[in-house]
Amino acid sequence: MFDMNLENIRVVMVSPLYGGNIGSVCRAMANMGLSDLAIAAPRKTDEGETRMMACHSVGIYDERKEYPSLAAAVADCGAVFGTTARMGLYRAHAATPREWAPRILEMAATAPVALVFGREDNGLSNEELALCSNIIQIPTTEEYSSLNVSQAVMVTCYEIFTAAGVYAPPEEKSPPASHDLRERMFAMWRQTLLQVGFMSEDKSDHMMMGLRRILGRGAYTEDDVRILMGMARQTAWAATAAQKLNERAEDPLVEDRV
Amino acid sequence: MFDMNLENIRVVMVSPLYGGNIGSVCRAMANMGLSDLAIAAPRKTDEGETRMMACHSVGIYDERKEYPSLAAAVADCGAVFGTTARMGLYRAHAATPREWAPRILEMAATAPVALVFGREDNGLSNEELALCSNIIQIPTTEEYSSLNVSQAVMVTCYEIFTAAGVYAPPEEKSPPASHDLRERMFAMWRQTLLQVGFMSEDKSDHMMMGLRRILGRGAYTEDDVRILMGMARQTAWAATAAQKLNERAEDPLVEDRV
Numbered sequence: 001m002f003d004m005n006l007e008n009i010r011v012v013m014v015s016p017l018y019g020g021n022i023g024s025v026c027r028a029m030a031n032m033g034l035s036d037l038a039i040a041a042p043r044k045t046d047e048g049e050t051r052m053m054a055c056h057s058v059g060i061y062d063e064r065k066e067y068p069s070l071a072a073a074v075a076d077c078g079a080v081f082g083t084t085a086r087m088g089l090y091r092a093h094a095a096t097p098r099e100w101a102p103r104i105l106e107m108a109a110t111a112p113v114a115l116v117f118g119r120e121d122n123g124l125s126n127e128e129l130a131l132c133s134n135i136i137q138i139p140t141t142e143e144y145s146s147l148n149v150s151q152a153v154m155v156t157c158y159e160i161f162t163a164a165g166v167y168a169p170p171e172e173k174s175p176p177a178s179h180d181l182r183e184r185m186f187a188m189w190r191q192t193l194l195q196v197g198f199m200s201e202d203k204s205d206h207m208m209m210g211l212r213r214i215l216g217r218g219a220y221t222e223d224d225v226r227i228l229m230g231m232a233r234q235t236a237w238a239a240t241a242a243q244k245l246n247e248r249a250e251d252p253l254v255e256d257r258v
Numbered sequence: 259m260f261d262m263n264l265e266n267i268r269v270v271m272v273s274p275l276y277g278g279n280i281g282s283v284c285r286a287m288a289n290m291g292l293s294d295l296a297i298a299a300p301r302k303t304d305e306g307e308t309r310m311m312a313c314h315s316v317g318i319y320d321e322r323k324e325y326p327s328l329a330a331a332v333a334d335c336g337a338v339f340g341t342t343a344r345m346g347l348y349r350a351h352a353a354t355p356r357e358w359a360p361r362i363l364e365m366a367a368t369a370p371v372a373l374v375f376g377r378e379d380n381g382l383s384n385e386e387l388a389l390c391s392n393i394i395q396i397p398t399t400e401e402y403s404s405l406n407v408s409q410a411v412m413v414t415c416y417e418i419f420t421a422a423g424v425y426a427p428p429e430e431k432s433p434p435a436s437h438d439l440r441e442r443m444f445a446m447w448r449q450t451l452l453q454v455g456f457m458s459e460d461k462s463d464h465m466m467m468g469l470r471r472i473l474g475r476g477a478y479t480e481d482d483v484r485i486l487m488g489m490a491r492q493t494a495w496a497a498t499a500a501q502k503l504n505e506r507a508e509d510p511l512v513e514d515r516v
Contacts, residue, residue: 020278024406024409027402027405027406027409028405028406028409030399030401030402031398031399031402031403031404031405031409032398032399033399053406055404055406056402056404057402098420138416139416139419139420140289140290140419141288141289141290141291141419141424143288144285144288144289144314144315145289146289146313146314147285147286147289148282148285148286148311148313150409151282151285151286151289151408151409151412154409154412154413155412155413155416158396158397158413158416161397161398161399162356162397166399
């Protein structure tokens with residue numbers, strides 16, 4: 001539904017220092033369905049490292065736009081979201097990327113929305129933060145709150161991508177097994193385990209309690225339960241066949257025939 | 259609540275190729291409150307790059323444990339979560355890190371839980387995936403599903419950290435403004451704008467509709483609304499003062515005194 005809106009979301013890097021980080025940002029953007037990269041107040045960086053870290057997303061780097069300042073990079077944006085790990089001044093107005101994501105997508109329906117990421121060494125200046133209409137703060141431990149810039153881009157874009165609902169979770173997944181199906185499976189194993197002599201009738205309730213816990217923990221889906229049922233069925237068949245062979249072996253008439 | 263359980267979560271890198279990625283993994287772990295790093299079947303990597311990318315989290319690298327194989331690295335784990343971008347064989351049993359996170363924390367209460375990340379070039383082999391009790395698949399676009407290994411670590415650890423509820427969101431945040439407070443603010447502006455002659459009484463309802471939309475959009479919190487009320491109050495005061503000065507200026511008695 002929000003697929004189109006992702007096109008309206010711009011990642012703005014302010015004066016990045018390391019080419020490798022620019023490349024990692026491109027790759028994170030590509031993973032999460034974004035493509036509009038702006039670099040504000042660019043510095044000289046190692047382009048070889050950018051290309052190496054970008055891997056197959058280097059097209060995003062090649063189509064980046066460069067601007068003399070942050071103000072210029074966000075001039076056409078309807079909303080500007082700054083990221084910061086710093087406490088104090090702006091902390092009171094900050095929210096997490098998960099909290100902001102739906103609003104970012106909503107806003108991106110009508111105008112470009114900028115996500116602004118600061119320098120590796122100094123983050124965003126107070127003047128740059130003042131240009132931001134909203135502040136994003138990524139949850140971290142208090143002990144180490146400074147994220148690598150490309151990791152900050154990844155977490156932010158991941159939350160937006162996830163909120164956009166573009167991602168289709170695995171489809172062929174087997175549905176959870178019903179209570180009934182699980183009970184049938186346990187009943188089959190009970191029968192089989194009696195038959196192979198793993199337990200006697202008088203101990204069977206106690207043994208099955210343990211087995212129910214073990215098998216029940218591992219078998220979530222219909223597929224899981226059907227695999228365990230197949231095992232029980234096959235074991236019972238093999239035991240019966242062996243028994244019959246045994247009976248024949250003990251049968252004097254059979255011996256005659258051998 | 260789950261703070262302690264984070265200590266029981268182990269990040270296992272299988273044969274990483276690039277020292278920089280190992281360092282970035284350390285930093286992501288530190289950001290998200292993890293510290294147990296294992297490297298299975300290690301290869302020779304550039305330690306200088308590791309230290310550079312790890313920044314202040316290099317202690318995690320220094321305390322890493324190395325194992326000859328993935329099996330050895332996860333031998334004491336109660337659950338082993340493998341990560342893969344590949345479709346097919348294991349896709350049916352995969353779930354997203356957000357879906358798995360509560361279960362990972364639950365399991366980590368009683369035994370170490372491993373999060374396994376494959377080689378930069380080849381991911382995890384089928385044999386290694388078979389060692390995993392559960393599969394994590396990180397949501398991405400279909401077009402570019404291959405994440406940098408440290409980014410995959412970040413997204414996975416971020417989801418676990420977030421689910422653990424360790425992060426305390428900004429506390430001093432002003433509460434959302436109540437409907438009443440907002441209405442009082444609009445009433446003050448109405449009065450002020452009439453007083454300064456911005457609008458006449460007969461146009462005021464129409465003008466206020468526009469202003470309510472504009473101010474209402476920007477002013478979410480009590481603090482926001484109080485700032486706007488202060489502006490209205492001060493504007494009204496200044497207008498009154500100017501008016502009085504004006505009246506005195508037009509008063510012949512005042513002129514006499516000048």
